[in-house]
Amino acid sequence: MKSRRKYVDIIVFGGNRQKEDGPLITFCLEAKKLGYSLFVFTDPLHSALPAKDGDFCYLLNKHNIHHKVTASLNYDHIKRFVGPTTLGISINSCWIFKDDIITLFGERLINYHGAKLPEERGAAAYSWKIMRGERMGQLTLHQIVRKIDSGQVCKKMNIDFPDKVKCPSDFYVYMEKKERMFFRRFLQRYRENNVLDFNPLAFSKSYYWPPLHTLTHGWIDWSWNDEQVCDFINAFSSPFQGASTYLKGERVFLRGSSLSSSDLHFHPFQSGIIVRILNDDIFVVASNGLIQIHELKNENGNSIITKVREGDRFYTPYDELNSARCSKVIRKPTGYIIRNYEEP
Numbered sequence: 001m002k003s004r005r006k007y008v009d010i011i012v013f014g015g016n017r018q019k020e021d022g023p024l025i026t027f028c029l030e031a032k033k034l035g036y037s038l039f040v041f042t043d044p045l046h047s048a049l050p051a052k053d054g055d056f057c058y059l060l061n062k063h064n065i066h067h068k069v070t071a072s073l074n075y076d077h078i079k080r081f082v083g084p085t086t087l088g089i090s091i092n093s094c095w096i097f098k099d100d101i102i103t104l105f106g107e108r109l110i111n112y113h114g115a116k117l118p119e120e121r122g123a124a125a126y127s128w129k130i131m132r133g134e135r136m137g138q139l140t141l142h143q144i145v146r147k148i149d150s151g152q153v154c155k156k157m158n159i160d161f162p163d164k165v166k167c168p169s170d171f172y173v174y175m176e177k178k179e180r181m182f183f184r185r186f187l188q189r190y191r192e193n194n195v196l197d198f199n200p201l202a203f204s205k206s207y208y209w210p211p212l213h214t215l216t217h218g219w220i221d222w223s224w225n226d227e228q229v230c231d232f233i234n235a236f237s238s239p240f241q242g243a244s245t246y247l248k249g250e251r252v253f254l255r256g257s258s259l260s261s262s263d264l265h266f267h268p269f270q271s272g273i274i275v276r277i278l279n280d281d282i283f284v285v286a287s288n289g290l291i292q293i294h295e296l297k298n299e300n301g302n303s304i305i306t307k308v309r310e311g312d313r314f315y316t317p318y319d320e321l322n323s324a325r326c327s328k329v330i331r332k333p334t335g336y337i338i339r340n341y342e343e344p
Contacts, residue, residue, distance in 0.1 A: 229286040
């Protein structure tokens with residue numbers, strides 16, 4: 001006996017950001033307010049991802065959002081939910097959509113990319129953005145095609161981030177209200193005629209940025225100047241574990257940094273030396289300037305600022321820096337795979 005089809009208005013693929021209640025839950029709640037019926041496909045990696053309260057699956061259950069946790073997308077499982085006007089949207093999805101699923105939705109399979117396109121194709125957009133000192137952002141919805149982040153755009157919103165926004169979690173918090181408004185306007189317009197209007201990307205301005213893995217890539221190179229070290233630390237700060245270096249033979253993690261004024265001129269050999277400890281902040285020389293560090297923790301996540309002394313030095317062995325540059329991360333529905341760039 002064949003199972004009866006139960007079409008829904010929108011199928012959502014993916015999950016939330018780490019330690020956040022959005023953007024997928026935000027999209028679903030806005031859709032429910034407008035009367036859309038939903039079904040969510042999420043993966044094992046996202047299902048257990050910490051949120052502000054509980055984990056991602058806890059939020060799905062809390063808001064009565066029907067969902068399925070699966071490591072792979074099954075065409076037949078998806079097909080029974082897809083009707084003539086069903087919209088498919090990927091939000092933080094680990095999956096690469098195959099041709100049969102793309103064809104199933106026609107032109108109604110889109111991806112939410114919370115960054116600029118085509119300048120910020122790929123992953124870890126806000127860590128890369130912080131490293132570059134970029135303050136302009138964008139929320140984008142684009143058509144899903146075989147090549148990642150290459151489909152035509154159907155909606156976008158520009159964001160100018162204020163200077164107080166420093167680390168990825170700051171960017172995400174600032175984006176939350178913008179995302180809610182962005183999703184609401186898109187859903188309201190789509191409800192009127194179930195039509196998506198697309199505009200092509202300018203690939204002459206395209207840049208692709210690969211995924212980052214904090215424990216693999218987050219090693220501080222103390223030969224960088226003060227601004228570069230500061231931006232790098234912030235790029236791996238909250239919600240992530242922090243940028244890594246060594247102190248007294250042990251791996252430590254630095255989070256939250258800012259430039260500090262100094263009238264002195266520093267030699268590169270002084271880089272990494274802790275020259276001041278004040279109000280639970282540490283001040284470190286970084287090539288041509290001074291940076292202020294707000295959090296210092298060990299591998300167990302415990303603060304060790306009280307154990308640091310002026311004159312101690314941070315250092316990162318060359319082997320760690322070389323490994324960070326030679327390693328790539330592949331994000332799968334079940335977790336991360338770390339490979340060397342020399343591997344196929």
